[in-house]
Amino acid sequence: MPSRSGSPTVALWQLARELQRLRLAHKMNRTEVAKVLEVNSATVGRWESTERVPREKELKQLARYYQLTAEEMDALVELRRQAGKRGWWQSYDLGQRYGTFIGLEADASEIEIYESSIITGLLQTEDYAREVIRGTAPRGNPTPVEQEVEVRLARQRRFYRESDCQLWVIMGEAALRQLAGDRKVMRDQLSHLLELMEHPRITLQVIPFTAGVHVGMPLPSFMIMRLADYGLTTVYVEGNSSNLFLESETDVARHDALFNQLRLAGVGGDLGRSLIAGIIREL
Numbered sequence: 001m002p003s004r005s006g007s008p009t010v011a012l013w014q015l016a017r018e019l020q021r022l023r024l025a026h027k028m029n030r031t032e033v034a035k036v037l038e039v040n041s042a043t044v045g046r047w048e049s050t051e052r053v054p055r056e057k058e059l060k061q062l063a064r065y066y067q068l069t070a071e072e073m074d075a076l077v078e079l080r081r082q083a084g085k086r087g088w089w090q091s092y093d094l095g096q097r098y099g100t101f102i103g104l105e106a107d108a109s110e111i112e113i114y115e116s117s118i119i120t121g122l123l124q125t126e127d128y129a130r131e132v133i134r135g136t137a138p139r140g141n142p143t144p145v146e147q148e149v150e151v152r153l154a155r156q157r158r159f160y161r162e163s164d165c166q167l168w169v170i171m172g173e174a175a176l177r178q179l180a181g182d183r184k185v186m187r188d189q190l191s192h193l194l195e196l197m198e199h200p201r202i203t204l205q206v207i208p209f210t211a212g213v214h215v216g217m218p219l220p221s222f223m224i225m226r227l228a229d230y231g232l233t234t235v236y237v238e239g240n241s242s243n244l245f246l247e248s249e250t251d252v253a254r255h256d257a258l259f260n261q262l263r264l265a266g267v268g269g270d271l272g273r274s275l276i277a278g279i280i281r282e283l
Contacts, residue, residue, distance in 0.1 A: 009103020010230055011082035012050050017232075018076065020048045022066050036065050050100065053083050092151055093143055097243050101236055102151075106158060108165050110226040112259050114216055116172040119189060121152050122159055123169060123196055123204070128189040129153070131181035168203040170259070170266045172216065176206065176279050183283045190280045194273060205266030206275055214265040215258060224255055 023033055023044075030048075034041040037058050046052040054062075059080055063073040089102045105111065113120050118132060126149065133148045159165065176193075179186055197204050207214060223236040235246040235255045246252070267275065 007103040007106050008083050008085045008087050009100050010107045010227060010232065011079050011085075012053065013104070013232060014230060015053070015076065015079040015083055016048050016050045018079070019054075019062075022062075022068075023048075026066060033062070037061055051096075053080060056080060088154070089151065092147055094151065095143075097245075100245070101243070102155060104225050104227065104232075104234060104236075105155065106163070107227050107230065108163075108225040109228040110166045110224075111168070112224040113167070113169045113221075114171075114219065114223075114259060114262055115169070115175055115221045116216060116219070117174045117178060118221070119171060119175050119193070120169055120221075122156055122167065123193060123202075124152065124156075125185075125189045125192050126153060127185045128180050131185060135180065164201070166201050166203075168205075170205045170207065170216075170262045172207050173209050173275070176276060187280055187283050190276050190283075193276055197268075197273060203268060204272060205263065205268040206272050207262065207266045208275055211265045215261045216265070219258065222255055222258075224252070224259060 023030070030044040031041045034044050037044075039058065043052070047054050056077060059076055060073060063076055068076070087099070087103050087106075089099050094102075113122075118136075119128065121129070124132065129152050130145065130149050133152070134145050137143075137145065137148075159167075176190060180189070193204065196202050207216065221238045223238075224233070225236060226233045233247075233252050235251055237244045237246060246255070266272075
């Protein structure tokens with residue numbers, strides 16, 4: 001049973017995992033659990049997939065059915081209470097998956113990111129972020145560009161000022177060469193990357209065009225977030241139409257292996273600085 005919780009998102013994930021663990025430990029399917037609680041089986045599925053928080057009454061009824069101790073029941077109820085709180089990002093009009101992503105990012109102890117064609121959000125300057133958000137927003141996107149920029153900058157402030165998270169970013173050279181805005185925007189962005197390479201919690205690598213064909217070329221961008229304090233690891237995969245969270249041991253192991261292969265293809269340190277500085281001179 002989890003003993004602590006962080007952001008509301010982390011508490012919700014802990015609660016969902018614990019409900020699933022208890023159900024499987026009692027060799028029950030979702031339909032059987034739903035019958036005990038007199039709810040729809042789809043409702044049980046939403047609890048276990050973090051889409052909905054169960055009511056306290058239902059949670060206590062389930063705890064009694066599973067014959068949990070008073071302490072174990074109290075721990076579940078406390079997770080539910082934490083999950084029901086509002087995160088800072090909920091004051092913005094954001095999609096559920098993006099809000100979930102922000103909550104997990106906020107409590108991550110280690111983040112590994114692969115981006116092939118865009119400089120990742122935590123490393124972006126304000127002007128670059130604005131150009132990328134404006135240029136990649138799908139038609140009819142209801143979220144104003146300036147609001148998305150504000151959220152991105154808020155994520156950065158929390159990462160640099162309040163977090164101890166270790167960040168390892170691998171980007172394709174195309175991300176550094178693709179113009180976002182004018183040349184000044186790109187020069188400022190690339191100069192910012194050079195400054196961030198000195199940050200003690202950031203490791204930055206670039207896969208140069210001269211590396212040739214590599215394992216990341218057909219892959220979408222992905223991020224591995226490890227929340228060591230809470231026993232959670234998830235892979236966040238960005239897609240054109242939707243974003244996915246992958247939690248299975250198989251998915252995590254596969255992306256760990258891919259990221260390790262990408263490390264071998266990338267250059268960092270003096271070689272990485274030299275590559276970035278060379279591109280700045282060309283602008």
